């Protein structure tokens with residue numbers, strides 16, 4: 001058979017917006033992650049959304065919302081001109097190879113050099129570190145775990161922390177201790193252990209119990225993102241570094257969410273006194289447009305895994321591709337030129353103060369607010385306060401955050417759920433959000449709180465028919481879904 005298969009959708013039809021929102025949702029339900037899209041559709045956040053400005057999106061009805069979602073991967077919002085103009089120029093002028101797997105590349109050379117120089121400015125011990133590029137955060141972690149294992153052969157254990165999130169491929173998943181993500185995939189990579197986050201004594205005693213010479217690495221987020229924005233106690237990261245250095249254990253700082261300005265610093269680990277052996281980056285490095293991940297590794301560790309004829313021991317097809325590297329380079333340059341970590345600190349402090357004001361006014365809605373830079377979290381009181389058995393309690397927590405997300409959306413703010421902290425909703429706006437958009441966003445969060453002065457209003461403000469559909473969805477086994485209201 002030749003020619004296009006029946007029903008093939010032409011690129012031009014998508015470019016010229018000939019697919020309606022309903023068609024898009026229907027196709028996704030048929031051929032994509034149906035259950036996820038159906039669930040999001042029930043609470044009216046499934047989109048598709050279109051860009052109005054880098055910081056505002058609109059739905060099919062033309063309702064505009066300020067975007068504080070994006071899971072920390074959109075440092076300049078949607079399709080920022082600083083990147084799209086550069087990409088246009090790149091496509092016109094670039095003559096370097098697109099996927100230079102077997103040769104050097106000016107784009108990759110520039111980005112690896114700049115990343116090392118940026119890191120070494122905070123941590124001089126990294127002046128001769130080397131970089132391995134990939135296309136996602138989880139892949140950057142997989143690389144880091146392999147570097148650590150090759151460096152310490154004969155060791156058995158890798159340690160991460162409770163509520164950690166390092167990704168969902170098998171290696172990183174093994175260090176993401178969330179039963180919902182892990183259980184069906186057991187057995188996981190052997191030797192992955194969990195220690196309480198922020199508790200240095202517990203880590204020291206775990207390492208002692210295992211035998212330090214048996215521990216390969218400790219993987220740590222300097223502030224936990226998906227875990228609900230957990231900031232460790234002062235001294236934890238510095239102590240972790242000292243402890244691991246004493247025993248030669250490799251320290252991997254997962255800066256995929258925190259790095260490059262989100263928490264107000266270039267590298268949150270360095271700001272907290274840690275000098276890790278390996279640093280992973282992803283999300284903002286691609287400017288919200290291209291998938292770019294990086295594993296930055298001390299030279300000796302890098303060479304041990306990728307030395308001599310073993311230099312192909314770890315590789316991929318797309319890491320280091322010219323377009324990805326060019327966008328990464330321009331993103332990094334723009335972050336530096338406009339000093340966005342400083343802006344993140346300044347806006348973040350104002351945002352946190354506004355959240356604290358809301359918590360003081362509405363303690364029956366907000367149990368806690370937390371944050372640093374533009375990684376901000378609202379933890380809600382559970383909608384149902386009765387003592388409940390474990391599984392039901394978890395369900396109530398999850399439903400609380402889901403309905404809060406829906407109400408925030410209705411108030412004109414798009415937020416993130418926290419994948420490993422069920423009652424928490426995160427705000428991760430663009431680091432360059434203009435002041436007036438930022439202020440409007442918090443006015444809307446205030447309006448959301450005023451409409452839901454206690455968390456039980458999240459439930460009473462939900463139409464009963466929708467509550468019934470959500471309950472049915474939560475209790476149901478997967479089956480083919482019909483489109484929701486979008």
Ligand SMILES: Cc1ncc(COP(=O)(O)O)c(C=O)c1O
Pocket residue numbers: 071136137138139141165166167168221225226254255256257258282283
């Ligand atoms: C700290 C951290 N590590 C790793 C990842 C995984 O990144 P990706 O989703 O690009 O695989 C994430 C994603 O949220 C993250 O926050």
